[in-house]
Amino acid sequence: MPTLENDRLVFRFPQIEQDACFSIDFQRTLRIPDTQRTYSLPPGLGTFPLRHVEDHADNLPPQTTSRGGVILPMWQAEAMWLSFRNEGPEWGLQFPVAVKVAAGKINAVTGEGWRSGLHREPQDYVVSPEQPWLDGFAVEKGVIRQFVAMPLGDGYSVEEQLTGEAEWGGLQILVVPLKTRVWQAKRRAWEEQRKRRGEHGSTLMEEASIRFMACESMGLAAGGRMRQSIYPDPFTIEDWDIAAAERVFITLLHARDWKGITGEAAPNEPPNAKDYSSMDLPWFDYYGKDQAALPGGAALGGIKSVANLFQGMTGAKLPNSGDVETGAPKALGPGAQGPRPVRTLGLWDE
């Protein structure tokens, strides 16, 4: 079973590899402008707090407690991205996992309804560490629409757009490890390669990892457009150990209700894109190792963004949705050079 450690969901697979560990944290970030322009990656601005559902069962609706998992506070139209971290038995040898992500039980990669297990044609999951993070719904090849929170029932969430229902909200995550024999073969190959090179090589994920840091239910809606590729699975579908899969339901609560439910203060609202850019703070681009990218989810190509829906419902333009100047983005990934900046809470959460 996964554990909750310092606001991070941690999945361990000691039956396959003693030190096999995969974890996810949920990064707060600014909402990129919801226009026709496609933006670079915004920074992480600290992690969302996570709490066990059963610790606050007295203050939560029965349907929330029956789903189990964790609760997370989000401000309306606040955005998030999922940061993945893989660890293995040695530095540089990470344990790969397949990760299926859904919002309101709508698959974020394909737009299909939730199905257990993993599927190809189309691939309905990502593989970490090849995919170091996920920022939104894959609407077309190389482009996602940002995960932004809106109150469930107001008609903005992707779940409501595609199903006509506001039943689930939140995020659903399934993590599947490699089968033992596949992992052992990968480990042997890595060890032989290291012997030949006589050195400790770094991997894609380590080089990419520094993008880090720098009771109303909420659903995830589609925000602005962002450059981000979803990479194809380098393994075969049979390589994944479905029987060892673990899953978690993350209920999103409106941040204004957080203190009443948990007794803890909710995080401050993050800055908007205009304020962030006016301080000349960086945006990022990720350069993979000549990796191909999957097409966007067929059902997701036609979803409307929050700004489009807002204009349709009210006739007015969504506030704070104008384009901003971002300057040249900083490169992340295997081809990036030099140290990468670290964003910390102190820059904005004071």
Add this chain to the structure above:
Amino acid sequence: MQRTKTDAAGAAFGEHIRKLRERRLGSDPSFSLRQVAARCGVTAAYLSRVERGEVAPPGEATLLRLADELGEDPDVMLALAGKISTDLRSTILARPQLFAELIRAIKTMPDNAVLRIVRDVRDGNW
């Protein structure tokens, strides 16, 4: 006759059981000694002796039935009787060194710190 340590523990356990049962008996006559004993699969005479601390606490199966009947947490009920559940025992015995070290390391931590370290995220119906 001087009471032994085991006797004292048995008496405390018996008193706890009796208080739990009598609290419920105040609002529900089905919590008489005789009826509770019958539902737990023991005789009224035996349960009476348990409540008075005259015999050692019953075995695990009876303790779990008593916990269910009296609304007590099963692990708390077993601990009051000086026992740990079979599943916990087999878990510890499977990796004795690891769990011995773990328990010694966390024995003085406050509850919230322990929960942060070791708790699973529970899955539910969705």
